[in-house]
Amino acid sequence: MSAAAIGLDAGSTTCKAVAVDAAGRIVARRIEASSPRVDEQAARMIAELQREAGGVPVAATGYGRKRVAAGRTLTEISCHARGAFALTGAPGVLIDMGGQDTKIIEIGERGAVVDFAMNDKCAAGTGRFLEVILGRLEVPFAQVAQLRAQAQRAVSISSTCTVFAESEVISLLAAGEPVAGIVRGLHASLASRVAALCRRRPAGGVLMSGGVALNAAMVAALADALGCAVRVVPEPQLVGALGAALSALA
Amino acid sequence: MTLRRIEYELAGCAGPWLLRLQEWQKARARAHRPRKPGPFGPPLECTRKLKELMSLHYLQGRYADGAVPVAWVTSGFPVELLRPLGFHTLYPENHAAMCGVQRLTTGLSEAIEREGWSRDLCSYARTDLGCVATGRTPAGRLPRPDLLACCTNICQTVLFWYRALAAHFGVPLVVIDTPFVYGELKPHQLQYVRDQLEEAVAVAEKVAGRKLERGELAEVTRLSKEGARLWGDCLAMGKSRPAPWTGFDGFFHMAPIVALRGSEECNAYYRTLLDELRERARRGIGGIRDEKHRLLWDNLPIWFAVRELSTLLAERGFNFACTSYTNAWAEAGANVDPADPIGSAARAYTHIILNQDLRNRLSILQRLARDYACDGAVLHSDRSCKPYSIGQVDLRERLAHELGIHVLLLEADHNDPRAWSAEAAETRLSAFMESFA
Numbered sequence: 001m002s003a004a005a006i007g008l009d010a011g012s013t014t015c016k017a018v019a020v021d022a023a024g025r026i027v028a029r030r031i032e033a034s035s036p037r038v039d040e041q042a043a044r045m046i047a048e049l050q051r052e053a054g055g056v057p058v059a060a061t062g063y064g065r066k067r068v069a070a071g072r073t074l075t076e077i078s079c080h081a082r083g084a085f086a087l088t089g090a091p092g093v094l095i096d097m098g099g100q101d102t103k104i105i106e107i108g109e110r111g112a113v114v115d116f117a118m119n120d121k122c123a124a125g126t127g128r129f130l131e132v133i134l135g136r137l138e139v140p141f142a143q144v145a146q147l148r149a150q151a152q153r154a155v156s157i158s159s160t161c162t163v164f165a166e167s168e169v170i171s172l173l174a175a176g177e178p179v180a181g182i183v184r185g186l187h188a189s190l191a192s193r194v195a196a197l198c199r200r201r202p203a204g205g206v207l208m209s210g211g212v213a214l215n216a217a218m219v220a221a222l223a224d225a226l227g228c229a230v231r232v233v234p235e236p237q238l239v240g241a242l243g244a245a246l247s248a249l250a
Numbered sequence: 251m252t253l254r255r256i257e258y259e260l261a262g263c264a265g266p267w268l269l270r271l272q273e274w275q276k277a278r279a280r281a282h283r284p285r286k287p288g289p290f291g292p293p294l295e296c297t298r299k300l301k302e303l304m305s306l307h308y309l310q311g312r313y314a315d316g317a318v319p320v321a322w323v324t325s326g327f328p329v330e331l332l333r334p335l336g337f338h339t340l341y342p343e344n345h346a347a348m349c350g351v352q353r354l355t356t357g358l359s360e361a362i363e364r365e366g367w368s369r370d371l372c373s374y375a376r377t378d379l380g381c382v383a384t385g386r387t388p389a390g391r392l393p394r395p396d397l398l399a400c401c402t403n404i405c406q407t408v409l410f411w412y413r414a415l416a417a418h419f420g421v422p423l424v425v426i427d428t429p430f431v432y433g434e435l436k437p438h439q440l441q442y443v444r445d446q447l448e449e450a451v452a453v454a455e456k457v458a459g460r461k462l463e464r465g466e467l468a469e470v471t472r473l474s475k476e477g478a479r480l481w482g483d484c485l486a487m488g489k490s491r492p493a494p495w496t497g498f499d500g501f502f503h504m505a506p507i508v509a510l511r512g513s514e515e516c517n518a519y520y521r522t523l524l525d526e527l528r529e530r531a532r533r534g535i536g537g538i539r540d541e542k543h544r545l546l547w548d549n550l551p552i553w554f555a556v557r558e559l560s561t562l563l564a565e566r567g568f569n570f571a572c573t574s575y576t577n578a579w580a581e582a583g584a585n586v587d588p589a590d591p592i593g594s595a596a597r598a599y600t601h602i603i604l605n606q607d608l609r610n611r612l613s614i615l616q617r618l619a620r621d622y623a624c625d626g627a628v629l630h631s632d633r634s635c636k637p638y639s640i641g642q643v644d645l646r647e648r649l650a651h652e653l654g655i656h657v658l659l660l661e662a663d664h665n666d667p668r669a670w671s672a673e674a675a676e677t678r679l680s681a682f683m684e685s686f687a
Contacts, residue, residue: 063673077681101674113685115650117659118678 003027003053006046007245009079009238010038010064013099013127014211016241017045019053024086024246028052029238038064046070059248061240063100072248077103077116079243080209085111086246087233088207093200095222095230096239097212099127104198117197127212129162133186136166137179144183145216151184158189165189187221195225205229209239258310258317258338265306273298289564291536294495296503296523303519304505308345308389314338315393319458322395322415325508326403326602327426328595330474330586331451333512334466335458340392341509346377350553350665352388355380359666373634373665375411382418395419397457399450401426403605405637422457424450428600432607435600443596451592464591471591474512478583480520481507485580487527488571489622492536493544494527497570498560499537501551507579542567543686546619548574548645549630549638550664555672562676566683571622574614578603608641612648619653626656626686628679633663658682 003019011034019028028049035041046058046069060068061079080096085107091114094105101119108114119126139147155177159165165186172182198206205228212218213236223230233239314320321337323329329339349355355373358380363369365383367376381387398421400412409425416423426446429439451462484503487494495503503523510516530536545563547570552559563569582602587594603614619627627649629642642659650657660678663669 063677075677075681075684077677078684112687113681116681116685118674 003049003056005056005245005248006049006053006058007079007241007243007248008042008046008058008060008062008068008070009076009240009244010034010042010060010062010068011076011098011100011211011240012063013131014237015041015045015062015064016238017042017049018238018241018245019049019056020242020245020249022249024249026235026238026242026245029235029241031237034064038067039069042068057248059244061244070248072244074244074247076240077105077118078113079240079247081105081107081113081243082111082246083239083241083243084207084209084233086242087239092202092204092207093198094207094209094233095194095198096210097127097194097208097218098210099131102126102194102197102210104194106200117199119193119197127210129165129190130186130212130215130218132162132166133169134183136169137173137182139179139183141215145220147180147183148187148217148220151178151180153181153184154188155181155185156189157182157185183217184221187217188225191218191221191225194222198226201226201228203228205231208232209236211237213237252317254313254316255318258313261310261313262306265309266302269302269305269309273302289540289561290496290538291492291494291530294499294503294523294526294530296519296526297499299519299522300503300505303515304509307509311338311340311389311393312391313393315396319396320393321397321399321454321457322412323398324400324404324408324412326582326599326604327399327401328447328586328599329399330467330470330512330591330595331447331462332397332399332454333470334462335454335460337397337454337458338393339509340395342378342381343374344505344509345381345387345389345392346374346665347553348388349377349381351556353554353667354386354388355554355665356667358384358386359668361386369666369668371634372405372407372411373663373669375407377665378411379414382415395421397421397454398423399426399454400424401428401599403428403599403602405604405635422453424453426450426599428605430607431600431605431610433609435597440593440596440600443600444593447592447596467591468588470512471586471594472588473514473517474583475586475588477507477511477513477517477520478580478586480517480524482577482580482584484520484524484527485572485576487524487531490531491544491623492534492538492541493569493571493622494530494535494537496537496560496564497545497547497573497576498551498556500573500576501553501556504576504579507583511579511583536569538564538567538569540567541569543626543683544569544571544622544624546570546572546574546615546622546624546627547630548615548627548642549632550575550635552630552662552670553665554667555662555670555675558672559675559679562679563683568626568683570628571624572618574603574611574618577614577618604637608644611641612645615645615649616653619649619655624655626658626682628658628660628682630664631659631661633661633669634666635664656682656685 585598
């Protein structure tokens, strides 16, 4: 393996690490559920990649970045922009939906961040919100997209707080609302909050990264809410780690 | 002379010596602690004088009630009318900011929220009402007011806040209602404010037990105008490269122009500060050690997080060269006129930034960004100050596109740490700074 740099994204839900070669291509990858001991987990994951790659430069991003022994630390916003630009080679608008927050990033001509917006202090409108409510509905991740597509109509979920939304879903189930309709309503509610943050919608559509991009139901709901195409970048969970690795490479 | 008056005068005479002694003791204790070199330039010498001036004001305040008439006043009230009548003035907003810096707000807010006041109220109002309810204050003691004076030019909250104070203390309340200015102020609007000021004088005279001497009013107005000019000159020193101080320093050094406006002590202080800033600019001493980028700050500061925010920014070479909030105090007072104290006060105090439309706000921000050569701006979307925060999404767009600068909207609260997410704010600010690369 000819790795030239390592990037680590210590996120709130998962910890991702990639090694890239001198051309910026991913040559090794690791994804694990986030451990409460970020520093130990990050050190182990970096060491694993370094066993194959050698002592190449390391950069870290994500909420746990300050706990990582890396030569450089950057925010997820810069890293997702850089990573997505490397994968698509074009400027545009990127929606990064992670476990704890959602970011709308406008990427400029050379991959730099032109502008960004984030959801406010609470985690409603993020992956964690989906995880909690789908858990309550006992819907496995693999069935989410199919259920959403099956729904005759979206059941309205008005709460913007995860805790209240969970109570609301319990009440809806008790009132006999179908699970598929609730799943559709849940995604529509979440997508409308993201759409409110996304002021610019390029004609060619927007890009999407982050772990939530693996949920096809969310991608479809976002496309409905935004009224434009949503293109998921390849390996969306790794985009932040890739951006970090590319900055270490530079 | 009553015993109370003697105590008040003594506090004014002996206070400075006591405060200097206290400061000397603190400095001695500090001398043994090793200082880490930080991202900031050498501290302003004047900061010690500022502490002394404001501490003395609050120390004298402890003995003011019963000695002289006391008025509690909003920051935008034409205080020039009260000073010639011998009022000791207390600014609840300034006092609340002091509580915010010392991180006392949460306890005070909770005290008043337990009594049924909403957490959605302005955190200055909650801090003040909490102080009144509990008697807790970092100043030791606040003087009981004989008069409450508020002006709606800064917000409508002050009207209800001061009504609550009036009900609590059972003292007269003077309200100056300033019509919101869209474009130009109409003659009948000006007359409306002017009439209210004349009525306010009559109430204040009754409380003070003496007539307003028009010559004294002209003199206080002259002092106020000069104070605003001096403060404006201090702020303008931020145009030097590097700026000899930070916008966050300005938040603290604005205390005299808010709380002691129209007094010779206020003006003497700003003359000294101006001399120091000029000297620093001449010698190339910056507010931060390595100024790479210059920013504009809009809205009130986040009092409880000023230090951590300024450090985060200064470590990466970012300095706030100017702030729209501190600038407002230079602009308002500049328009008062000793030849027509009441008429000019009506005009000046109706034209303050928060009482004018968004077009005016935009032109002020654009002018400041240009004059101070800023390459970025942070608009603090202040949960507690709706009049200042409304329209910021549009202001952000216009500033970014028309001036081509980086603009960040930062959500926080000026005095309530419970509405503050340090981690999220740090991520936003860090990403904002990274976007300059």
